[in-house]
Amino acid sequence: MKPDLLKLLDTTPNLHVIVIGEAMLDGYLEGFSDRLCPEAPVPVVTVKNRVYVPGGAANTAVNITSFGGQVTFLSVIGDDSEGLQLKRSLLEQGVSTTDLIVHPGRQTLAKQRAIAASQILLRIDTGTTNAIDGDTEQALIAKLQLVFPQCHAVIISDYGYGILTAKVIDAIAQLQQQHPRILVVDSKNLTVYRHLKVTAVKPNYEQTTQLLKIPPYIPIQNQEISRAEQITPYGEKLLDITGAKIVAVTLDTEGAIVFQGDSPPHRTYTQPTNQSRTAGAGDTYISALTLALASGAATPLAADFAASAAAIVVRKEGTTTCSIEELRLFLSSSSPTPPHSPSPALPLSSSPTLQKNITDTNQLITVIADYRKAGYKIVFTNGCFDILHAGHVSYLNRAKALGDILIIGVNSDNSIRRIKGETRPINSLEDRIQVLGGLACVDYLIAFNEDTPINLIRLVQPDIYVKGGDYTIETLPEAPVIQQFGGVVKLLPFLENRSTTEIIKKIIQNH
Numbered sequence: 001m002k003p004d005l006l007k008l009l010d011t012t013p014n015l016h017v018i019v020i021g022e023a024m025l026d027g028y029l030e031g032f033s034d035r036l037c038p039e040a041p042v043p044v045v046t047v048k049n050r051v052y053v054p055g056g057a058a059n060t061a062v063n064i065t066s067f068g069g070q071v072t073f074l075s076v077i078g079d080d081s082e083g084l085q086l087k088r089s090l091l092e093q094g095v096s097t098t099d100l101i102v103h104p105g106r107q108t109l110a111k112q113r114a115i116a117a118s119q120i121l122l123r124i125d126t127g128t129t130n131a132i133d134g135d136t137e138q139a140l141i142a143k144l145q146l147v148f149p150q151c152h153a154v155i156i157s158d159y160g161y162g163i164l165t166a167k168v169i170d171a172i173a174q175l176q177q178q179h180p181r182i183l184v185v186d187s188k189n190l191t192v193y194r195h196l197k198v199t200a201v202k203p204n205y206e207q208t209t210q211l212l213k214i215p216p217y218i219p220i221q222n223q224e225i226s227r228a229e230q231i232t233p234y235g236e237k238l239l240d241i242t243g244a245k246i247v248a249v250t251l252d253t254e255g256a257i258v259f260q261g262d263s264p265p266h267r268t269y270t271q272p273t274n275q276s277r278t279a280g281a282g283d284t285y286i287s288a289l290t291l292a293l294a295s296g297a298a299t300p301l302a303a304d305f306a307a308s309a310a311a312i313v314v315r316k317e318g319t320t321t322c323s324i325e326e327l328r329l330f331l332s333s334s335s336p337t338p339p340h341s342p343s344p345a346l347p348l349s350s351s352p353t354l355q356k357n358i359t360d361t362n363q364l365i366t367v368i369a370d371y372r373k374a375g376y377k378i379v380f381t382n383g384c385f386d387i388l389h390a391g392h393v394s395y396l397n398r399a400k401a402l403g404d405i406l407i408i409g410v411n412s413d414n415s416i417r418r419i420k421g422e423t424r425p426i427n428s429l430e431d432r433i434q435v436l437g438g439l440a441c442v443d444y445l446i447a448f449n450e451d452t453p454i455n456l457i458r459l460v461q462p463d464i465y466v467k468g469g470d471y472t473i474e475t476l477p478e479a480p481v482i483q484q485f486g487g488v489v490k491l492l493p494f495l496e497n498r499s500t501t502e503i504i505k506k507i508i509q510n511h
């Protein structure tokens with residue numbers, strides 16, 4: 001359970017958000033390709049299915065609606081078939097098109113992808129990209145003036161295709177002075193919004209390096225630093241360049257890093273989806289961030305909310321959104337995924353189950369602190385888990401059910417040798433961690449080399465410490481330590497006739 005984040009879901013439906021920016025029509029032409037074009041060495045795609053969805057700023061508007069918010073969508077489209085299709089798609093997704101200005105002199109922006117065998121082979125962009133004319137500008141400003149005083153928040157979704165002209169930006173600045181609102185900007189050129197002193201900006205990594213005029217990070221062997229590490233020292237500079245109160249830098253597979261005033265940067269992590277074919281994860285992120293800030297959430301909570309929504313959409317294909325129900329399910333799920341899953345910078349091996357393995361106690365402390373802040377109950381247990389059997393699995397599932405996050409201290413090979421003799425363990429620490437990591441109930445694993453887990457327990461300070469076997473509270477050496485910091489000890493009996501020693505005996509007898 002993530003109580004604070006879940007509470008936000010109750011407030012977002014009451015919010016009215018203006019989205020202003022470039023409406024696009026995203027097209028997905030899906031088919032197959034079994035030959036090359038005779039005129040040029042390019043694949044011929046036989047289209048079997050066409051899907052059209054709102055894109056660009058229109059995707060942000062749809063995202064607000066899908067979170068249950070009320071949206072006024074301000075944009076300019078052409079009087080053409082793409083414009084008609086876009087209106088239809090917006091209406092299908094519950095976004096009113098009454099505030100869309102149709103300008104016969106413009107061609108609606110459209111981005112059509114040709115897809116075969118799940119690969120985007122080509123994107124064709126069409127539409128007018130120069131600035132809107134004076135009359136359209138005035139009409140847009142008039143609409144803004146009408147709705148601005150009634151809204152809770154404004155999102156500027158500026159792809160640089162002519163809607164956010166200097167006059168429109170100035171009009172927003174004036175309105176913001178008269179009726180200060182949560183004002184969040186996603187723009188390829190954030191510097192032009194500096195004088196607005198906006199609430200938040202959301203550059204992605206590429207835009208951030210451009211803002212900072214630093215070269216994008218290219219990994220060099222043996223000098224691996226993450227993009228988050230590269231950007232972290234620039235928090236103050238980014239706040240200064242953009243004039244924003246909050247700068248949320250989204251880093252695709254690395255999650256996001258959020259800067260605000262003198263507070264330490266707030267980092268969110270994501271489960272990297274390397275083959276992600278999602279378009280508009282940034283649109284989802286900014287929509288959720290804006291709604292959370294408009295609900296009065298503190299910045300770290302708003303950032304976690306946005307990261308959770310983005311984590312949902314990146315599992316989907318194409319231009320897509322996250323519904324309030326999906327988010328509720330995600331946030332209620334007891335199995336932790338982003339925003340708090342371990343950083344991809346952790347020692348990963350080829351196996352995803354090893355992502356649960358923490359080798360650095362500082363990392364463990366950070367992870368636990370984050371969960372605590374969000375109101376989670378930490379359960380801790382420890383053991384050898386050599387040759388995992390049904391008794392272990394049932395025990396661990398019951399341990400997990402006692403709280404939210406299950407952390408296991410796993411005895412190192414040396415500590416098992418000392419406790420159980422030279423012939424043990426049968427399986428190495430790496431293998432035991434790999435097997436335990438495959439269990440859905442296990443959230444984090446950390447090895448310990450001492451004979452008892454007492455030092456680890458002092459570090460974790462679990463809400464609930466679980467121990468199996470024949471102990472009583474009186475005979476359990478860890479019990480006084482747990483009780484010292486207010487934790488609870490739970491003793492769970494093992495299943496009968498299930499033990500690693502029994503398995504070893506059986507193998508020796510029968511084979």
Ligand SMILES: Nc1ncnc2c1ncn2[C@@H]1O[C@H](COP(=O)(O)OP(=O)(O)O)[C@@H](O)[C@H]1O
Binds near residue numbers: 252271276283314
């Ligand atoms: N491939 C991915 N795997 C996991 N999460 C992702 C991936 N791409 C994006 N995200 C999530 O979506 C957020 C916004 O995505 P990003 O690509 O940084 O922005 P934009 O879409 O604006 O370029 C990220 O902060 C991250 O949480």
Ligand SMILES: O=P(O)(O)OC[C@@H](O)[C@H]1O[C@@H](OP(=O)(O)O)[C@@H](O)[C@@H](O)[C@@H]1O
Binds near residue numbers: 111
């Ligand atoms: O900026 P260009 O490439 O010209 O046009 C925008 C597109 O790249 C896509 O950008 C995505 O946003 P994200 O940038 O993924 O958040 C979404 O808004 C899509 O709907 C949109 O088609």
